[in-house]
Amino acid sequence: NPRGGIKSKESRWSSICCCFVFCRRPPKLRQISWLLFVFFSSDIEISRAQSPKAVDVLAKEIGLLTDEIEIYGQTKAKVRLSLLERLKDQPDGKYVLVAGITPTPLGEGKSTVTIGLVQALTAHLKINSFACLRQPSQGPTFGVKGGAAGGGYAQVIPMEEFNLHLTGDIHAITAANNLLAAAIDARILHENTQSDKALYNRLVPVVKGVRGFSSIQLARLRRLGINKTDPETLTEEEISRFVRLDIDPSTITWQRVVDTNDRFLRKITIGQANTEKGFVRQAQFDIAVASEIMAILALTTSLEDMKERLGKIVVANDKKGEPVTAEDLGVTGALAVLMKDAIKPTLMQTLEGTPVFVHAGPFANIAHGNSSILADKIALKLVGEKGFVVTEAGFGADIGMEKFFNIKCRASGLVPSVVVLVATVRALKMHGGGPSVSAGAPLKKEYTEENLQLVADGCCNLQKQIQIAQLFGVPVVVALNVFKTDSPAEVDLVCKIAKQSGAFDAVPCNHWSDGGRGAVKLAQAVEKAANQKSSFKYLYSLELPIAEKIKTIAQKVYGAQDIELSPAAQSQIDRYTRQGFGKLPICMAKTHLSLSHQPEKKGVPTGFILPISDVRASIGAGFIYPLVGTMSTMPGLPTRPCFYDIDLDPVTEEVKGLF
């Protein structure tokens, strides 16, 4: 019985939260002690106060078979893709996306809403549910932002496991990305310093008296139209075409990566040692989560599909202007081997014991900003037809949600049921004309005292983001993430305007201080909205020319009057169209701090012309990647980075200062 696990699970799953220690206290006392604890505790202290159940127990509860998990320590496990085959006839659950309004630099709590919502659904409404989150980059964890496990009583635990190496996926991406980068430069050097014959002798050596092409070389010969399999029969001209990739160094788009905020690597010159014989060139390191391999991990649907995508990565053009791929460099197999474990989603749990998948973590401004398709797909099978999977898209709905629909849903074929749009009074006041908000600086009084006018004025951004979601035909529930300084009148005003603006419902949430209990109303609203008829549609047809697709997003989503393509952008568009990549979806690289390209323009900017400075292509991931203005792909460390407060107690082995 291939669905045996699931059936037995359905009766048990909704009782998962019973291990949550606080639930056993009397309600009143619980509330008081909670408030005291929350007020005086950091996220990591709250995380540590709750012992997670053993991950194999969790896995069993949600219907996984013993041989479908690979345990990593006590609290993490990788889940095998074979599960998808076993459950292929199981109907999917409801699919909920958590997106947000245009945020302040402090973030508005999408992760806590995601976690609070599944906690409410599972423990309070007794509905199977699953959260799918992105793996955080170590750059921000040690830099400015800190961790990303949620916060307060809506967290993934243990939060230090979540925020540190997890199960090594980002490290695997870094290793694969940098092997490919090293292969490019080494190949250029070897081609520049060797004759055709020497290259051929090295590339196709005599082994145990026999000379033969490897399978990856035979594939290259076929691509070159050379239908030969015996290395001794190639003509000199064929040998030359075979051995020379003839990469034009000025066209290399493949960059090295590190998962560290290392601003000094934003622009570098490489190859300056004597051994590289003068073949210096300018290059850069990006943050690891910006790697195309991260996007591939997030968008792939199987091991076979991942390997195919890795091979299709275009790293540069040759001197004739044709694309050079990872496959041409002979490195596809090695990249797939390096990524063979990373493709399996990692199972963790919330503070209330709800299952969570953590898988893939592309940034939403410089990449597509969504966790993996595979995690969502597996979770949708596991929760069963009446269950809910809640997944999160990075930054505002104009960024992460647009890419979720147009890129991720297109690649997965999955149809979302509901969008939860997260708003805060703080961000709305900023959009209404409040003073600027920045990390590290204390909040101005406009944000800590009631100010209904600022809230009312700022709701234009909320309204616009609701309208963007509606472009895709999906019902919207607004989740107002309530802070203790928000007044009841402010909260009521936001909910009223949200409903007037077309939201299916709008509810205040208190999951940060109350856990799942604080998000019960949200869960009820989401459940109702999911029973609405969804008429999901994409924003644009892939058949449109690249520039038209960019223009559609700029006008309909961002509210731009038009776009302006730089000459570089236009020439790249022409090249990609000529190379046959014109029918890919678009992944805009744009600031997340405004609907426009100018971070300081809050609210709903209008009448602006969106400047497209350059256009790149992630052929393996499967999208065209226009740059809106200048976008940094490598964050920096501030004067006092987060790491100042991070410490390890060598006796208890406890981590301190992660938040």
Add this chain to the structure above:
Amino acid sequence: NPRGGIKSKESRWSSICCCFVFCRRPPKLRQISWLLFVFFSSDIEISRAQSPKAVDVLAKEIGLLTDEIEIYGQTKAKVRLSLLERLKDQPDGKYVLVAGITPTPLGEGKSTVTIGLVQALTAHLKINSFACLRQPSQGPTFGVKGGAAGGGYAQVIPMEEFNLHLTGDIHAITAANNLLAAAIDARILHENTQSDKALYNRLVPVVKGVRGFSSIQLARLRRLGINKTDPETLTEEEISRFVRLDIDPSTITWQRVVDTNDRFLRKITIGQANTEKGFVRQAQFDIAVASEIMAILALTTSLEDMKERLGKIVVANDKKGEPVTAEDLGVTGALAVLMKDAIKPTLMQTLEGTPVFVHAGPFANIAHGNSSILADKIALKLVGEKGFVVTEAGFGADIGMEKFFNIKCRASGLVPSVVVLVATVRALKMHGGGPSVSAGAPLKKEYTEENLQLVADGCCNLQKQIQIAQLFGVPVVVALNVFKTDSPAEVDLVCKIAKQSGAFDAVPCNHWSDGGRGAVKLAQAVEKAANQKSSFKYLYSLELPIAEKIKTIAQKVYGAQDIELSPAAQSQIDRYTRQGFGKLPICMAKTHLSLSHQPEKKGVPTGFILPISDVRASIGAGFIYPLVGTMSTMPGLPTRPCFYDIDLDPVTEEVKGLF
């Protein structure tokens, strides 16, 4: 009963090999099928033909308690250091070091000897034993050399797990190393672009109305002799000293690392983006295993000790010539947090089910080349008083073994019982004047046909390496790793000369084709030698001046006539002595291909002057690090790297082409 696990283990451990599939066939048939299988199979096919037992079963067999392991998948587990406390009264087993003669570039099989020896001890002599190996770098795995799991029937399985990410230790080292590097350059930039006051306001911000120093900042104040704890009371001069590390960029010795053979990163210019405001400088990336953090992992004895060593890392000098440390940068805690799991050794098994620890992997030519002290210490407790722990030192005895004794044993306080010195007929012929041997090129006929004269002439290198081991007062057993082209007369000759040269015994080994059975004679010889009285002593006193210590190694170990210090080396020695680092042991960075500094000088070179081009210091790891001639700390990719043959079957998930 804290030793309950151990006692019950001792009766079971020696039966571990019963799961080895081949053992159940009749002896004759077994031998024939073995030979056929070995001849036609690659290392990975042999690895895959044997199913490893579940790692929790293995852990139980060797006496580990359930809460002392953290399982990573089915075949790997990290072992908690708490074990050392539980077993602190358990006597140590015998401690055996596997070293080698000066190798050819192909390697002479130290890892296979190490594995074959523990297989023989455990499965055939029924003596508890443990192998301690280094984790291989992914650079060579995908570059020239391939994997490092041993080979044939003396392997760690599954070899793809061993050779790829393992449990993420090298990735953790890379992350920690590069966070420190990013912190250095970011700090220089912030100091260069901000006033004392601005720096102070950012470093010691007002949080919730209160301004306070963090504990790491209080420690810095104490080092500066400023005995104040209230940030409001510092004088302007004190603020200036506190906020400015005043790093002299020309003295930065801390480099970034990647675990990839990326030759174009050997010399680079960083900081060329506009955002870095012109503060460009020349820098380099090293291979990750050359990081001082790898050396710290290998030499540390506890979590507390590791944290202390991480804080003591000297990254540069300030403009007054004083050392600047990781602790000064405020990053000690974060480094310790990143390394908190890496400090736990990883448990795996041999093809015959013998336990193996894989932990730390510094290269032996550019670092100290030995696996971790913690793995050895834990293993020595687990095997019990009559058991054996076999650990391996990289490259020739002049390199890895010398550092094992003078650096590793000094840090651990452990006393070795026996040195196993691995030799091959191939390498001896090379030392006797045979033609050059290089990776990728077919072997010349001198190496495939009997040639007693070349063997006899080359034994000088074996004799010299035996004598080096004897300098330390430890008995030597020569293990001749037999290849199928070696003639019986050649084998006999080597063993005869070895014994004449002072070896306690010398035996031919066939573990590659026969597994543990092929190393039984070696195991018997090692057992006998371990009952000899060891009169272990270090080669030099730490009290000697740095130059004298270098000279002692050069003359007594390498056979140099003298050393020649470059002006740079002399000035560094003077600086380190003045800074109080003069009493550290020495870790020579020297080619492994000759006893001298010239790789082409085989046999036993004499009369040479050893050039010391530069001297560096790894204060956290605890050694002074002289460079002999030019030593590359970043390997490159050849024209046809190993990755050409590596592939992943997307259906079976099998890895192909790793060797």
